């Protein structure tokens with residue numbers, strides 16, 4: 001199994017090299033050369049399996065000979081052992097035929113733990129075998145950073161630097177990133193918003209001297225392994241609702257497009273997904289692009305769903321690559337237009353291909369609050385603002401004949417202010433995190449400036 005770049009000008013790589021190198025050398029994102037198929041009989045055989053067994057069967061064909069079956073199975077077991085729910089990704093029925101897939105039972109209470117806990121294991125195994133070390137730099141609007149720090153804290157072979165937008169993450173998210181005391185993890189608050197952090201990260205990858213000098217690696221959804229691990233819960237959810245003998249739809253609170261792209265891979269593998277619905281907050285570039293064909297940034301407006309305050313949606317590039325018939329040159333041209341002019345127009349053919357695969361909707365701030373309040377008043381569920389955006393869009397768009405699964409992407413206690421404002425109830429953190437507000441924070445402030453950030457990283461990495 002090899003992986004190719006969405007911009008068509010970087011060498012194809014194995015799973016291991018794709019995972020350890022992050023962004024392709026031509027600035028593109030890696031995708032599988034061909035998507036492995038899972039026939040209906042194999043999907044049916046997932047019924048009754050544990051989450052870990054399902055994960056093994058779904059991901060195995062993508063991994064090639066990077067890990068033996070025994071090792072890969074053991075790493076999956078270790079990855080999910082610390083989750084706070086036996087089912088790992090349980091479902092609750094919010095309304096008849098409308099389900100919430102709870103993806104917040106991992107150590108940092110967000111869906112990122114599903115991939116990050118696994119790639120922490122995969123990195124450690126691969127780096128130990130190769131006798132190498134890496135420097136991970138990540139950009140976060142709150143959840144990726146805390147999940148990465150949790151997954152890699154204390155690892156000898158890895159230094160981790162997480163860039164987050166100063167003042168634009170929740171207090172719980174910030175404390176999750178700034179309170180771990182291990183010397184290999186660094187939370188860096190930069191001026192600007194998430195798109196700035198992600199742009200600086202991509203700039204670092206484009207600087208070959210820096211990239212090779214610090215042996216740069218990525219754990220954002222730039223990294224194919226992140227997307228792969230997120231494919232699994234589409235299978236576990238759909239199978240528990242009757243797939244492959246019944247179609248299921250999903251609504252996905254979306255920012256950087258990694259999670260919904262994982263759903264699209266599940267569909268390409270053969271999972272009978274009827275509709276994949278993109279749900280955005282007021283930073284609605286994806287919804288606008290799906291409606292008009294014009295993908296244009298308008299600045300990031302802070303919202304009560306800060307993890308989705310994103311305009312340059314990195315993984316949309318992977319969807320465009322498919323929509324343009326895997327024409328890397330066409331994608332490279334669009335990405336150049338985005339960088340130089342702040343946007344691009346999607347061709348009619350590509351737009352039709354995108355619309356065949358994805359639907360979309362948005363929720364304003366008021367609609368998000370109202371969805372939190374409704375879920376609590378009608379169903380007794382406390383939901384986070386990101387999940388609420390999914391619920392609002394799903395309620396509008398769902399076909400009552402097909403079960404709809406909305407991804408519950410974070411625990412409500414990560415965003416207590418928004419939940420309290422909507423319901424009057426302040427959700428509590430789980431007992432194991434009860435001392436989060438007593439721990440000392442280590443915060444580094446830095447300008448939104450490439451060379452200042454590179455200097456900071458070079459000063460702090462351990463050799």
Ligand SMILES: Cc1ncc(COP(=O)(O)O)c(C=O)c1O
Pocket residue numbers: 110111142143144221253254255256257258259260307308386387409410
């Ligand atoms: C809680 C939460 N919901 C939704 C999203 C959006 O997911 P994606 O960036 O994969 O589209 C994020 C951030 O990624 C998030 O942290």
Ligand SMILES: N[C@@H](CCOP(=O)(O)O)C(=O)O
Pocket residue numbers: 139140141142143144145219220221222255256258307308314
């Ligand atoms: N919402 C994310 C943004 C980064 O997304 P990723 O999936 O590319 O890591 C966050 O919480 O940081």
